[in-house]
Amino acid sequence: MTDSPEPFIQIRDLHKSFGDLKVLQGINLDIPAxxxxxxxxxxxxxxxxxxxxxxxxxxxxQGEVLIGGEPLYSMDGEGHTTLPPKAQFRxxxxxxxxxxxxxxxxxxxxxxxxxxxxxxxxxxxSRKDAKAEAMKYLDEVGLAEKADAYPAQLSGGxxxxxxxxxxxxxxxxxxxxxxxTSALDPELVGGILALLDRLGKRKEMTMxxxxxxxxxxxxxxDRVLFFDGGVILEDGKPDDIFTHPTHDxxxxxxxxxLEV
Amino acid sequence: MSFAPPFDLLxxxxxxxxxxxxxxxxxxxxxxxxxxxxxxxxxxGIPPLRWLANIYVEIFRGTSALVQLFWFFFxxxxxxxxxxxxxxxxxxxxxxxxxxxxxxVRGAIQAVSHGQKEAATALGFTPRQTLWxxxxxxxxxxxxxxxxxxFIELLKNSALVSVISVHDLTFVAQIHRADSLRTTAIFSIVxxxxxxxxxxxxxxxxxxxxxxxxxRDLGGVKA
Numbered sequence: 001m002t003d004s005p006e007p008f009i010q011i012r013d014l015h016k017s018f019g020d021l022k023v024l025q026g027i028n029l030d031i032p033a034x035x036x037x038x039x040x041x042x043x044x045x046x047x048x049x050x051x052x053x054x055x056x057x058x059x060x061x062q063g064e065v066l067i068g069g070e071p072l073y074s075m076d077g078e079g080h081t082t083l084p085p086k087a088q089f090r091x092x093x094x095x096x097x098x099x100x101x102x103x104x105x106x107x108x109x110x111x112x113x114x115x116x117x118x119x120x121x122x123x124x125x126s127r128k129d130a131k132a133e134a135m136k137y138l139d140e141v142g143l144a145e146k147a148d149a150y151p152a153q154l155s156g157g158x159x160x161x162x163x164x165x166x167x168x169x170x171x172x173x174x175x176x177x178x179x180x181t182s183a184l185d186p187e188l189v190g191g192i193l194a195l196l197d198r199l200g201k202r203k204e205m206t207m208x209x210x211x212x213x214x215x216x217x218x219x220x221x222d223r224v225l226f227f228d229g230g231v232i233l234e235d236g237k238p239d240d241i242f243t244h245p246t247h248d249x250x251x252x253x254x255x256x257x258l259e260v
Numbered sequence: 261m262s263f264a265p266p267f268d269l270l271x272x273x274x275x276x277x278x279x280x281x282x283x284x285x286x287x288x289x290x291x292x293x294x295x296x297x298x299x300x301x302x303x304x305g306i307p308p309l310r311w312l313a314n315i316y317v318e319i320f321r322g323t324s325a326l327v328q329l330f331w332f333f334f335x336x337x338x339x340x341x342x343x344x345x346x347x348x349x350x351x352x353x354x355x356x357x358x359x360x361x362x363x364x365v366r367g368a369i370q371a372v373s374h375g376q377k378e379a380a381t382a383l384g385f386t387p388r389q390t391l392w393x394x395x396x397x398x399x400x401x402x403x404x405x406x407x408x409x410x411f412i413e414l415l416k417n418s419a420l421v422s423v424i425s426v427h428d429l430t431f432v433a434q435i436h437r438a439d440s441l442r443t444t445a446i447f448s449i450v451x452x453x454x455x456x457x458x459x460x461x462x463x464x465x466x467x468x469x470x471x472x473x474x475x476r477d478l479g480g481v482k483a
Contacts, residue, residue: 057378094384104379108397118383121393163379170383 006069008033008206009054009174014063014073016049023049024060025230033173036200036207038217038238041227042253047210050227051176054208055098056089067092067174094122097172101179103159105151105166111138112147115166123170130169137165141195157188164195175199177209189213196220214257218242226250266445269436273446276432277453283349283418283428284457288411290354291361295407298358299365305387313362320359326420328352333424349421349428357414364406368399401473408465412458419454429453 007030014027024046031037039047052058054065056072060081065072072092076082083089106114115134119125125133138144141161151159160180167175177196181189193213197220200207211217217224218238226234226241226249234241234250245251294316301313320328332348343351372395380390422431433450437443 055378055382057381090384090386096382098382100375100379100382102375104373104375106376106379106394106398117393118385121389122384166383 007031008068010064010066012064014050014053014060014065016046016053016058016060023230024053024063027063027230027232029225029232029235031206031208033206034203035223036221037209037223037225038221039208039210039225039227040212040214040217040253041225041233045227046230047227048178051098051178051208051210054174055096055176056093057098059083067095094170095172096174096176097167097170098176098178099160099163099167099180101182103151103156103163103183105159105162107151109150110147111143111149111151111154111162114151114162115169118166119169134165134169137168138162140168141165142191155188156184157191160184160188160192161195164192168199172205174206174208177207177211179210179212182212193220212257214242214254226253228253266442266449269440269442269446269449272432272436273429273449273453276427276429277457279346279427279431280415280418280429280454281457283346283353283421283426284411284415286350287353287357287414287418290350291357291410291414294354294358295361295365295410298362299369300391302362302366303369317359317362320355321363325352325356325417326423328356329420329424345421345424345426348424349418349426353414353418353421356417357410360410360413361407364403364410365399367406368403369395371402372398401469404465404469404472408462411461411465415457415461416454 009029009031011027011029014024015022016024023044027046027050039050041047049058053060054072060073062075062079062081064074064081070088070092071084072089073081073083084092106117109117112131112134115137116127116130119130119133120127135144135147138147141164143158143161143165146154146158146162151162154162163180180196181192184192193216196207196209196216199205200220200222209217209221221238224234224236224238224241225232226245226247228247228249233247234245241250242254245254298313298316301309302317304310304313329348329352332343332352333345336343336348369391376394376398377390380394385394418428419430422428422434425431429450433446437446440446
């Protein structure tokens with residue numbers, strides 16, 4: 001083993017169930033800072049749930065998660081997950097951002113307001129500074145001219161770009177992308193994936209991307225995880241996983257999705 | 261029965277209408293406050309607030325407004341609290357409609373897409389900020405049409421206060437009917453007056469709804 005620095009995200013034996021349905025059944029994962037990880041696998045395999053647990057939208061029953069060495073979830077003596085004190089939990093959560101499949105833009109706010117609201121209310125940035133920065137991010141996603149529009153006036157692809165700008169404006173160290181192209185018309189997908197690729201190349205954020213686009217996973221990411229039945233069945237370099245998968249389940253999955 | 265235009269009846273009836281409008285306005289004000297508090301209480305994460313809101317809603321929704329009025333006016337004095345008829349009227353109208361309004365508020369908040377709350381959490385908003393800045397502004401628009409019904413119901417219930425001798429439109433109408441026996445004219449005018457006020461309320465609320473929903477995607481789901 002090389003004595004590489006401590007991984008930025010450390011996940012230990014993470015379990016999550018919905019009623020009787022065990023969705024995550026012992027996830028163990030280390031991710032170094034700046035890595036771009038694509039998460040693939042059949043639906044219901046737990047990919048999105050892992051992201052939602054990291055974003056604290058779901059609470060795991062069991063397991064530990066460390067972000068930069070600080071516990072987001074830890075275990076008490078009886079094997080149950082506990083959270084750190086509220087302020088610490090919130091501070092840690094604010095280092096994580098998420099983009100959703102259905103965009104979830106705030107419909108009662110303009111595009112600009114969607115992007116500035118959290119920096120102003122959560123980080124305490126002045127409106128003026130927040131606006132200047134929001135325009136920078138909107139420009140980055142190619143939508144500066146839509147700053148005063150309402151979400152209802154945008155196409156799906158434009159909405160998703162705004163959602164990405166909104167998440168970027170919080171300067172997250174970790175960014176979670178949950179099937180962000182699945183609700184888009186096919187011709188809009190390429191632009192969003194190119195944007196992800198550009199963000200990943202900069203190595204400024206650690207990115208976890210749940211995606212059904214195998215070409216993107218193979219060409220743009222540093223690493224690919226294959227989920228099946230609530231565990232990580234395969235974890236490695238994209239080329240290795242796509243050319244020499246070690247499990248039959250991976251081969252079957254890749255065969256079925258690549259043949260479509 | 262007289263066929264002369266009943267203009268002479270208008271002045272006293274309009275005085276009664278003035279009282280009815282006061283009752284309605286006061287009742288609506290109280291109703292909105294209570295509906296907001298109890299509606300938010302019902303979706304609160306703090307159990308005692310939820311219980312309190314539920315008890316209030318169930319009691320006032322589950323008993324007769326007329327009996328509530330008798331109780332506030334005739335029973336409270338036994339406990340040393342004597343209310344002016346007008347005040348008792350406004351309290352009962354507000355408390356009664358507020359219970360229905362609370363359900364409207366609760367329903368509208370819960371109808372905002374779950375994704376909105378998740379996006380707010382992901383951006384680091386506190387639960388309070390999420391409620392006031394993200395959920396409520398969206399919920400308000402969908403509260404208006406059902407709230408309009410609650411307000412109109414309140415207006416119509418205001419006629420009940422004539423039994424505790426508030427000189428509202430209905431009370432004045434009964435007095436004049438007894439004096440003049442011009443039953444058809446009086447009660448026709450009274451019907452028209454109630455209808456006119458209800459129309460005013462209904463149109464005002466539609467106007468508010470249009471104003472607030474300008475530029476917005478109301479569903480909130482696709483945005």
